[in-house]
Amino acid sequence: MTKAEEVRQRIEQALPGARVEVSAFSGDDHLRASVTAEQFAGKTLVEQHRLVYASLEGLIGDAVHALQLETRAMQKDD
Amino acid sequence: MEHTDSKSIEDWTEQIKKDIGDSRVFIFAKGEKNAAMCGFSAQVMQIFNQLAVPFEVRNIFADPNIRPAVCAFTNWPTIPQIFIDGEFVGGCDILTEMYQTGDLKTRLESPAPKA
Numbered sequence: 001m002t003k004a005e006e007v008r009q010r011i012e013q014a015l016p017g018a019r020v021e022v023s024a025f026s027g028d029d030h031l032r033a034s035v036t037a038e039q040f041a042g043k044t045l046v047e048q049h050r051l052v053y054a055s056l057e058g059l060i061g062d063a064v065h066a067l068q069l070e071t072r073a074m075q076k077d078d
Numbered sequence: 079m080e081h082t083d084s085k086s087i088e089d090w091t092e093q094i095k096k097d098i099g100d101s102r103v104f105i106f107a108k109g110e111k112n113a114a115m116c117g118f119s120a121q122v123m124q125i126f127n128q129l130a131v132p133f134e135v136r137n138i139f140a141d142p143n144i145r146p147a148v149c150a151f152t153n154w155p156t157i158p159q160i161f162i163d164g165e166f167v168g169g170c171d172i173l174t175e176m177y178q179t180g181d182l183k184t185r186l187e188s189p190a191p192k193a
């Protein structure tokens with residue numbers, strides 16, 4: 001399993017129903033993730049990112065050197 | 079680099095509280111001010127330079143206890159970390175998004191809250 005795949009699975013487990021896209025942009029340990037989740041509704045960006053980081057405890061800064069993160073609350077028409 | 083006596087994580091936590099109160103914009107970065115050693119730290123400094131907003135930087139590489147102290151203080155795993163008016167606003171991605179939407183400019187143009 002690639003690191004990108006592991007990150008995607010971890011986020012999906014932590015945020016059921018979320019739409020998660022993860023790709024590597026440099027080597028296999030610099031990743032970019034886009035997460036759209038209804039769990040983000042009403043939360044600040046800091047709170048949204050914290051939810052994602054919490055699901056990746058032990059990976060960030062270690063196996064995954066950098067994670068560029070974009071989060072968005074899921075809307076009804078998503 | 080000259081080696082000074084290392085401070086404890088507790089001492090750094092106290093220093094962090096002082097840092098973020100001393101300057102309207104304060105950044106914990108990899109590298110010194112305008113001499114970042116990481117692309118993400120460089121990007122946040124560039125944003126404030128582009129907005130012509132003064133900022134101060136503490137280089138987390140100056141002491142091995144700075145990073146664990148900052149990350150525990152904010153419950154945030156990555157560096158850089160940006161504070162405005164003493165409040166944690168996020169890392170590089172959030173700052174970049176705030177810059178692109180104009181929220182950052184709006185926030186910096188509003189007067190600093192009275193202490």
